[in-house]
Amino acid sequence: MQRHRVTEALWGYAFIAPTALGLAVFYLWPVLQTAYYSFTEWGAFGGHTWTGTDNYVRLIHDPEVGRALVNTFAYTFLGLLSIPLAIVFAALLNRKMRGVGIYRTFFFLPVVTMPVAVAMVWRWLYNGDYGLINYVLSLVGIDGPNWIADPDTALYALVVIGVWTSVGYNLIIFLAGMQAIPADYYEAAELDGAGPLRQFLRITLPLLSPTAFFVSVVSVIGSLQLFDLVFIIAGSGNAARANPAYPRLETVVQLFYDRAFVTNDRGYGAAIVIMLLLIITVLTALQFRLQRKWVHYA
Amino acid sequence: MRMRGTTRIGTALLGVVALALTAACSGGGDDESGNEKVTLSYAVWDQNQKPAMESLAAEFTKTHPNIAIDVQLTPWEGYWTKLKAAATGGAAPDVFWMNGPNFQLYASNGVISPNPEQVDTSVYPKALADLYTFEGKSYGLPKDMDTVGVWYNKTLFDAAKVAYPKDDWTWADFQAAAAKLTDPAKGVFGTAAPLSSFQEYQYDTIAQAGGYVISPDGKTSGYADPKTIAGLKFWTDLIAGKQSPDLKTMTDTTPIQLFEAGKVAMYWGGSWNVSEFSGNDYTKGKIDVAPLPRGEKQATIIHGVSNQVGGKSEHSKQAWEFVKFLGSQPAAEILGKTGPIPAYNGTQTAWVAAHPELKLQTFLDEVAYAVPYPVSKNTAAWNEAELTHLTKAWSGEQPVDAAATALAADMNALLAKE
Numbered sequence: 274m275q276r277h278r279v280t281e282a283l284w285g286y287a288f289i290a291p292t293a294l295g296l297a298v299f300y301l302w303p304v305l306q307t308a309y310y311s312f313t314e315w316g317a318f319g320g321h322t323w324t325g326t327d328n329y330v331r332l333i334h335d336p337e338v339g340r341a342l343v344n345t346f347a348y349t350f351l352g353l354l355s356i357p358l359a360i361v362f363a364a365l366l367n368r369k370m371r372g373v374g375i376y377r378t379f380f381f382l383p384v385v386t387m388p389v390a391v392a393m394v395w396r397w398l399y400n401g402d403y404g405l406i407n408y409v410l411s412l413v414g415i416d417g418p419n420w421i422a423d424p425d426t427a428l429y430a431l432v433v434i435g436v437w438t439s440v441g442y443n444l445i446i447f448l449a450g451m452q453a454i455p456a457d458y459y460e461a462a463e464l465d466g467a468g469p470l471r472q473f474l475r476i477t478l479p480l481l482s483p484t485a486f487f488v489s490v491v492s493v494i495g496s497l498q499l500f501d502l503v504f505i506i507a508g509s510g511n512a513a514r515a516n517p518a519y520p521r522l523e524t525v526v527q528l529f530y531d532r533a534f535v536t537n538d539r540g541y542g543a544a545i546v547i548m549l550l551l552i553i554t555v556l557t558a559l560q561f562r563l564q565r566k567w568v569h570y571a
Numbered sequence: 572m573r574m575r576g577t578t579r580i581g582t583a584l585l586g587v588v589a590l591a592l593t594a595a596c597s598g599g600g601d602d603e604s605g606n607e608k609v610t611l612s613y614a615v616w617d618q619n620q621k622p623a624m625e626s627l628a629a630e631f632t633k634t635h636p637n638i639a640i641d642v643q644l645t646p647w648e649g650y651w652t653k654l655k656a657a658a659t660g661g662a663a664p665d666v667f668w669m670n671g672p673n674f675q676l677y678a679s680n681g682v683i684s685p686n687p688e689q690v691d692t693s694v695y696p697k698a699l700a701d702l703y704t705f706e707g708k709s710y711g712l713p714k715d716m717d718t719v720g721v722w723y724n725k726t727l728f729d730a731a732k733v734a735y736p737k738d739d740w741t742w743a744d745f746q747a748a749a750a751k752l753t754d755p756a757k758g759v760f761g762t763a764a765p766l767s768s769f770q771e772y773q774y775d776t777i778a779q780a781g782g783y784v785i786s787p788d789g790k791t792s793g794y795a796d797p798k799t800i801a802g803l804k805f806w807t808d809l810i811a812g813k814q815s816p817d818l819k820t821m822t823d824t825t826p827i828q829l830f831e832a833g834k835v836a837m838y839w840g841g842s843w844n845v846s847e848f849s850g851n852d853y854t855k856g857k858i859d860v861a862p863l864p865r866g867e868k869q870a871t872i873i874h875g876v877s878n879q880v881g882g883k884s885e886h887s888k889q890a891w892e893f894v895k896f897l898g899s900q901p902a903a904e905i906l907g908k909t910g911p912i913p914a915y916n917g918t919q920t921a922w923v924a925a926h927p928e929l930k931l932q933t934f935l936d937e938v939a940y941a942v943p944y945p946v947s948k949n950t951a952a953w954n955e956a957e958l959t960h961l962t963k964a965w966s967g968e969q970p971v972d973a974a975a976t977a978l979a980a981d982m983n984a985l986l987a988k989e
Contacts, residue, residue: 317949318680319659401823402758422822514958515766516822517966534652536951 311543328544349496359443381441392505427518450484500526614667616650663881672950678705683879698943712898713914716875727836736861745864749814752836763826764806764815777802779866784945792982842934873941948989
């Protein structure tokens with residue numbers, strides 16, 4: 274009996290070995306290496322020396338890190354707006370009506386479009402002098418700003434693109450969540466005289482909370498790592514820095530990229546991502562703690 | 572990432588093959604450039620120049636049958652990142668293009684090697700030969716060169732009844748023309764004063780004002796110098812006077828796009844813009860070029876790409892032969908047919924003759940008073956500081972002199988660390 278269980282366990286490990294090895298070699302090992310490099314200083318062409326906590330001390334005093342963090346948190350927080358939006362749209366699409374497939378496709382389209390293409394198109398829309406948005410505004414007599422070059426609007430312009438691209442993805446997940454709710458609940462509620470709004474608030478929302486929890490964890494992790502959108506909208510390195518709104522656009526990963534790959538400060542770049550890793554870990558742990566208060570598992 | 576992996580394996584395989592060949596051939600003693608068959612990798616970043624580079628490679632192989640050249644194109648956006656990664660891994664190409672801002676970083680780290688023999692560099696513009704000299708040793712040979720001129724839209728000049736620029740025009744002439752050409756009703760600006768490329772704007776006017784960006788010994792910043800500040804003010808005054816679009820507008824739509832849409836009348840650009848402007852449907856036939864206006868003195872920035880031998884190249888002898896060929900008069904004449912301007916003196920006639928409708932001779936005449944592109948060992952570090960500070964002056968958040976003085980302090984701190 275004992276022997277049988279040992280063999281079984283061995284087989285189990287053998288089956289997960291390919292994935293586990295892959296994870297260890299391609300994820301875990303680089304993470305450990307990066308953590309080590311964050312305590313070193315790099316030459317432009319390799320070779321590093323141990324500098325202890327120098328990079329972290331510098332990080333705390335670097336105003337650019339501070340502003341990148343502020344931007345990233347603001348983007349992450351405002352980006353959560355896509356969750357209520359996705360729930361509303363999912364509820365609207367979760368019924369029998371003509372052309373529901375077409376609507377679902379439209380909402381999902383931004384998700385399957387290349388982020389680079391999305392950002393390029395938005396860049397044109399946002400153009401201060403020749404963009405479609407300002408043209409439409411001019412028809413009603415409003416002189417629109419240079420959306421992505423104006424420090425007052427740049428971050429919000431970015432959030433709009435982020436929300437627009439993520440609503441479709443979140444919506445599909447919420448739709449699946451809604452369809453997993455047994456129809457009996459609604460029948461019972463109807464017999465008791467509950468209207469559609471009450472049903473939505475008392476049945477749909479609570480039973481959707483595990484889905485909402487999953488979506489919020491995933492979007493916070495994703496938003497904190499925002500890079501590609503800014504990279505296309507603002508560029509990187511010197512091209513980006515010539516944009517007067519760049520102090521409001523720069524994200525943590527953007528700063529990491531600049532330090533690690535543009536100015537060749539790899540050790541400092543490593544310290545920046547390790548800081549981000551810690552922030553993501555803490556925020557995710559916090560979310561898991563808080564979920565006890567609002568998530569209902571049926 | 573995957574691409575790079577494949578390239579690395581490819582390079583490794585090539586290495587193995589080359590080693591095997593070396594082993595097979597080395598029986599006869601050290602017959603260096605004789606019987607040993609080698610393939611040199613040659614890294615370049617310009618898609619437009621790739622055919623010219625390939626014909627140069629073929630020309631070289633004709634006289635050196637045992638040396639084949641593999642021209643490897645990496646677009647500009649990824650060129651330096653890839654080259655740095657390759658050099659870090661000890662796998663830099665045998666021969667590659669180098670520019671001024673990166674040169675000293677590569678030379679001081681031994682990623683490129685100094686020339687093994689004395690070559691007469693008086694056949695190239697002196698500023699270029701100096702640009703590629705580090706600690707008294709010259710590295711590689713200049714390949715091409717570029718200077719800066721004022722591209723102007725003749726149609727807009729005619730419409731505003733402004734005379735075309737003369738060769739001896741001054742800052743005052745330029746400012747007067749810019750004011751007359753500006754037409755807010757049509758959305759036309761006299762000129763554009765961007766921050767995105769200092770080579771065609773700030774560095775030129777700083778030199779014209781008699782200022783400097785970096786001291787000749789590369790140790791101190793010139794940004795606190797009143798003359799340097801005058802060179803910067805030249806541009807911010809144009810923005811303040813609305814003869815140039817503001818920084819926000821130029822961020823949304825680049826000056827070159829505005830120029831090619833007839834919204835900017837005078838565009839400060841390089842000799843490298845010839846193919847762009849003569850191919851563009853709008854600018855074709857509507858434009859010409861004038862020398863940069865004279866400030867306290869006449870000046871333009873001169874820059875050029877050079878060919879370098881990788882410091883870890885296993886075939887440095889053959890690589891140097893190839894670099895010598897690329898820097899020779901026959902090679903310059905082949906390059907001159909397609910452009911850019913070859914660096915070798917006296918080989919530029921083909922380049923000028925290719926576009927008789929444009930006064931391209933302007934770019935060559937400017938060489939007489941051209942000043943070198945400002946660089947140091949870690950140019951990239953203070954290039955970033957330039958933008959961090961001057962963006963504030965350009966957007967009007969801070970007066971120019973305050974921003975420039977703060978920049979000088981930061982730049983000096985960075986230079987001290989080099």
